[in-house]
Amino acid sequence: MTKSKILLIILLMGLFGLIYHEATHVYGAAKSYSTILPDTEKKINAGIDNVLVKTIKHKNVVNIEGWAYINGVKADQQKAFFVLASHDKQYILQAEKVSRGDLPAALNDSSDGVENSGVKALINASNIADGSYQLGFYIENGSDKAYSLVGYSLIKAEGKLECKENVNQKVDFQLNNTATQEINANVESVSKEGETYKLKGWGFLEGKPSKDSQVYVVLKQKDSNTVLFFDTQYQIRKDVVAYYKDNDVEYSGFKAIISEEELKGKQYSIGVFIVNGSSTGIYWSKESIGE
Structure with a gap:
């Protein structure tokens, strides 16, 4: 086989790889994060404003928007994460910060920098195993770390995906x-x-x-x-x-x-x-x- 044919094969393989990546990769999907979560406790003030399950490039994804911060700690420098937790698995996913100028008045809180507590994430469910997961927030802010559930469930089963508010027991x-x-x-x-x-x-x-x-x-x-x-x-x-x-x-x-x-x-x-x-x-x- 001549060098020109070998080069052509390499180029074609690279092209096919690029086409496959473009056809299947979900741009903007939240990246995973690894840490040991603290116990859940009443420290986080949070809310979910919008949850949308949709399909991108034949993959089920969840777009989540909301806000979260550690009560009494300024949110300016915090790092926020969405957590999906089941009885035997957990996924920690980086959240993107969103400016929320409406929150100080809505929450009657002008001292915690809550305008910086807006978050959103695009979660690629193809990377999540089938199961029922509780949705929560994990926040790191300097030496302060907190984890709390927010009353939503994500359920993935047999190729179907659902995210909904929990019914109280x-x-x-x-x-x-x-x-x-x-x-x-x-x-x-x-x-x-x-x-x-x-x-x-x-x-x-x-x-x-x-x-x-x-x-x-x-x-x-x-x-x-x-x-x-x-x-x-x-x-x-x-x-x-x-x-x-x-x-x-x-x-x-x-x-x-x-x-x-x-x-x-x-x-x-x-x-x-x-x-x-x-x-x-x-x-x-x-x-x-x-x-």
Whole structure:
């Protein structure tokens, strides 16, 4: 074989390689990152604004936009990552920083540099094994490191991909008259979206730090003794801090998504139940859900 033929073959192989790369490579996909994650805890203030599952070059991808920062630590120099975690696997993916001038007013927070906390990522799901994953944020900011879940799941199975908000789970409590602490709370919004109800509000026990409290939505069936309890996703509420002039109430926010199936066609009054060690408190709102 002549040198010219060998050179031609090499050039053709290189050309085919380039064509294949262009046909299959997802440009802008988030790069993986390796570290040992800390335990999840209430340190990150975060939100997911938009999730879009789509196909690029015959590959399933997820475009995620949101914001995240470590509470009380300026976000200017932080590095943020999206985390996908299952019972036996985890993927840590670098997030791209996005300027968010709307956040200081929206979060009532002008001291943490939250305008620099916007994030987005394009996740190439072809690099992720089949399974069900919880979505979270991992943040490095100087010596501060924090990891928290955000109430979303990514499910990949048999070539299909879905990303959705988690439905909150029922928990086992018995409603009685043993509430020991004064409670301040409010159910701010209740909306029905498809086959779920979305609830948002805040609540805290007087004299108890909200960071150490567990907040539950409690539903009492009208004209019946049936009572249901659901866990919630915490939210940091700087506006509640400003109103009560008390930093201990900043983790008082909550949101919950409840499946319509759990209500079994009945109507329920909505309450807030809070536990902090041996202290408990309950609040009943004027709101209701169900038929």
